[in-house]
Amino acid sequence: xxxxxxxxxxxxxxxxxxxxxxxxxxxxxxxxxxxxxxxxxxxxxxxxxxxxxxxxxxxxxxxxxxxxxxxxxxxxxxxxxxxxxxxxxxxxxxxxxxxxxxxxxxxxxxxx
Amino acid sequence: xxxxxxxxxxxxxxxxxxxxxxxxxxxxxxxxxxxxxxxxxxxxxxxxxxxxxxxxxxxxxxxxxxxxxxxxxxxxxxxxxxxxxxxxxxxxxxxxxxxxxxxxxxxxxxxxxxxxxxxxxxxxxxxxxxxxxxxxxxxxxxxxxxxxxxxxxxxxxxxxxxxxxxxxxxxxxxxxxxxxxxxxxxxxxxxxxxxxxxxxxxxxxxxxxxxxxxxxxxxxxxxxxxxxxxxxxxxxxxxxxxxxxxxxxxxxxxxxxxxxxxxxxxxxxxxxxxxxxxxxxxxxxxxxxxxxxxxxxxxxxxxxxxxxxxxxxxxxxxxxxxxxxxxxxxxxxxxxxxxxxxxxxxxxxxxxxxxxxxxxxxxxxxxxxxxxxxxxxxxxxxxxxxxxxxxxxxxxxxxxxxxxxxxxxxxxxxxxxxxxxxxxxxxxxxxxxxxxxxxxxxxxxxxxxxxxxxxxxxxxxxxxxxxxxxxxxxxxxxxxxxxxxxxxxxxxxxxxxxxxxx
Numbered sequence: 001x002x003x004x005x006x007x008x009x010x011x012x013x014x015x016x017x018x019x020x021x022x023x024x025x026x027x028x029x030x031x032x033x034x035x036x037x038x039x040x041x042x043x044x045x046x047x048x049x050x051x052x053x054x055x056x057x058x059x060x061x062x063x064x065x066x067x068x069x070x071x072x073x074x075x076x077x078x079x080x081x082x083x084x085x086x087x088x089x090x091x092x093x094x095x096x097x098x099x100x101x102x103x104x105x106x107x108x109x110x111x112x
Numbered sequence: 113x114x115x116x117x118x119x120x121x122x123x124x125x126x127x128x129x130x131x132x133x134x135x136x137x138x139x140x141x142x143x144x145x146x147x148x149x150x151x152x153x154x155x156x157x158x159x160x161x162x163x164x165x166x167x168x169x170x171x172x173x174x175x176x177x178x179x180x181x182x183x184x185x186x187x188x189x190x191x192x193x194x195x196x197x198x199x200x201x202x203x204x205x206x207x208x209x210x211x212x213x214x215x216x217x218x219x220x221x222x223x224x225x226x227x228x229x230x231x232x233x234x235x236x237x238x239x240x241x242x243x244x245x246x247x248x249x250x251x252x253x254x255x256x257x258x259x260x261x262x263x264x265x266x267x268x269x270x271x272x273x274x275x276x277x278x279x280x281x282x283x284x285x286x287x288x289x290x291x292x293x294x295x296x297x298x299x300x301x302x303x304x305x306x307x308x309x310x311x312x313x314x315x316x317x318x319x320x321x322x323x324x325x326x327x328x329x330x331x332x333x334x335x336x337x338x339x340x341x342x343x344x345x346x347x348x349x350x351x352x353x354x355x356x357x358x359x360x361x362x363x364x365x366x367x368x369x370x371x372x373x374x375x376x377x378x379x380x381x382x383x384x385x386x387x388x389x390x391x392x393x394x395x396x397x398x399x400x401x402x403x404x405x406x407x408x409x410x411x412x413x414x415x416x417x418x419x420x421x422x423x424x425x426x427x428x429x430x431x432x433x434x435x436x437x438x439x440x441x442x443x444x445x446x447x448x449x450x451x452x453x454x455x456x457x458x459x460x461x462x463x464x465x466x467x468x469x470x471x472x473x474x475x476x477x478x479x480x481x482x483x484x485x486x487x488x489x490x491x492x493x494x495x496x497x498x499x500x501x502x503x504x505x506x507x508x509x510x511x512x513x514x515x516x517x518x519x520x521x522x523x524x525x526x527x528x529x530x531x532x533x534x535x536x537x538x539x540x541x542x543x544x545x546x547x548x549x550x551x552x553x554x555x556x557x558x559x560x561x562x563x564x565x566x567x568x569x570x571x572x573x574x575x576x577x578x579x580x581x582x583x584x585x586x587x588x589x590x591x592x593x594x595x596x597x598x599x600x601x602x603x604x605x606x607x608x609x610x611x612x613x614x
Binding site: 014045070077080084087095098099 | 247250251254258261262265268269270271273274275276277280281284285287288291292295298299304347348351352
C-alpha cells in the first residue's frame with residue numbers, strides 16, 4: 001500500500017512541475033514524471049511478492065506468477081509516451097527558434 | 113458484405129491510407145489528396161451502410177472479436193447505436209473536410225504530410241467510437257490526440273506552435289489522468305473489457321476506488337472535451353490551426369474523445385450515479401453561460417467560433433446528463449447538429465482567411481458581395497446554431513430546454529435560453545462586421561473560395577437546413593437507438609455478453 005501512495009506522490013510532483021514551472025523544459029519533465037509514475041503504478045499492480053516471471057516453462061505449474069497484463073499494457077504506454085515526448089521536444093525547439101526564450105510567461109501572443 | 117466483417121475496416125482503411133500516403137505521397141503529385149478523399153468517402157458510405165444494417169441485427173448490437181479471441185480475454189469491437197451515431201458523424205465531417213482541404217491546403221507547403229496526419233486522426237477517432245476495451249480506448253485516444261497536436265502546429269508559425277504546445281501539455285495531463293483511472297479500475301475488477309468490467313462492478317461495490325476512478329475520468333475527459341474549468345487550450349488551438357483542422361477538432365474530435373468516451377464509461381461501465389450527473393450538469397450550464405459571454409467580445413472570427421463551441425458542448429453535456437429519455441435524445445441530436453453546423457462555420461472562416469488573408473472581423477467588411485456563396489452558407493449555419501426555427505439547431509435546443517423543464521430544472525432551462533441569446537448575438541456580430549456593410553478598400557479584388565471548398569460548404573449547408581428532418585419517424589431511429597444505449601446503463605454488459613456468444 002505504501003508503494004502505491006508513493007506512486008501518487010510522484011504523480012503529484014509531476015503535476016506540480018506542469019502547473020508551477022515557467023521553463024518549457026521543466027514542464028516537459030513534469031509530464032514525463034507523471035507518465036512514468038502512472039506506468040510504475042500499473043506495473044506494481046501486477047507485482048506479487050516473490051512472484052516469478054510469467055513464463056509457462058516445461059516443468060513448472062502455473063503458480064506464483066506476477067500478472068503479465070500490466071507489463072504488456074505499460075510497454076504500449078511507454079511507446080505512446082515516447083511519441084508525445086518527441087513531439088513536445090520538437091515543438092519546444094521550434095518555439096525557442098521563434099521566440100528566443102524558453103520562459104512560458106514570455107511566450108504569449110495568444111490571449112482573449 | 114456481412115455487417116460484422118465491416119467493423120474492423122473503419123480502423124484499417126484510414127490507417128492504410130495514411131501508410132500509403134507516407135510511402136507514395138512524396139513522389140506522385142495529388143496522390144495523397146485523391147487517396148484521402150477516396151478513403152474517407154468510402155468510410156462515409158460504409159458507416160451509413162453499417163448503421164442501416166445494424167437495425168436488423170438482434171438487440172441492435174454487433175460484436176467483432178479481434179483475432180478470434182472471445183472477450184473478456186480478447187479485445188472486442190462493439191458496434192451499437194451510440195457507436196454507429198459517432199461513426200457516421202466522424203466520417204461525414206471527415207469526408208467534407210477532406211474535400212475542402214484539397215483546395216484550402218494550397219497555401220501551405222507539404223500537403224502529403226497533412227493528409228497523413230489527417231488519416232491517422234480519423235483512424236484514431238473511428239477506433240475510439242468502436243472499441244469495447246478500456247486500454248484499446250486509451251490507445252486510440254492517444255493516436256487521435258497526438259495526430260491533432262501535430263496538426264495544430266502544422267503552420268509552424270509562432271502562434272501555431274504556442275497553441276500546439278499548450279494543447280499538447282494539457283492533452284498529456286488529461287491522458288495521464290485517464291490512464292490512472294483505467295489502472296485503478298483494472299486493479300479493482302481484474303479485467304479490461306468494458307462489458308466485463310461493468311458486470312464485475314455491478315456486484316462488487318467499493319467505498320473509494322470506483323468513485324476515485326470516476327473523478328479521474330471526469331477530469332481527464334472534461335479536459336479533452338474542454339468543459340469550462342478545463343477549457344484553456346481550446347480557443348488557442350482552434351483559432352491557430354488550419355481551418356479544416358479547426359473544423360475537425362471542433363466538429364468531431366472534442367465530441368469523440370471527450371463526450372463519447374466520458375458518457376460511454378460513466379453510463380455503461382461505472383453506472384452514472386446522481387453525483388456525477390449533477391456535477392456534469394453544473395459544468396454544462398457554466399460552460400453555456402461563461403463561454404457565451406466570452407464569445408461576444410472576440411474580434412478574431414475563429415476565436416469567436418471556438419468560444420461558441422465550448423458553449424454548445426455545454427448544451428450537449430447538459431442534455432445528456434439530465435439522464436431522462438428526452439434529455440439524452442436532445443443531447444445526442446444536438447451533438448449531430450453541432451458537428452455539421454460548427455464545421456461549416458469553421459470552413460466559412462477558413463474561406464474568408466483563404467481569400468482575404470485575415471481572420472480579424474474588424475478588418476473585413478462587405479464580403480457578402482465579394483464572396484456570395486460563403487456568405488449564404490454562413491447565414492444558414494449561423495441561424496441554425498443560434499436556434500432560428502426552420503433549421504436543425506432549433507429543434508435540438510428546444511428538446512434540451514423542454515427536457516430541463518420536464519425534469520424540474522427550471523433554472524437550467526432559463527440558462528440554456530440565455531445562452532442561446534448570447535450565441536445569436538455573437539454570430540450576428542460576426543455577420544455584421546465581416547459580411548455586411550461597406551466594402552473596404554483593401555478587400556477589393558477578393559474572389560470567392562476555390563471549387564472544392566465551395567462544394568463541401570454547400571453540402572454541409574444543405575445538411576444544416578435539412579437536419580430537422582431527422583426527427584421524422586423514418587429517420588428517428590438514428591438518434592433514438594443511440595440514446596437507448598445510454599439509457600440502458602450498465603445492462604450494456606449483459607447485451608454485449610449475449611452478442612458475444614451468438
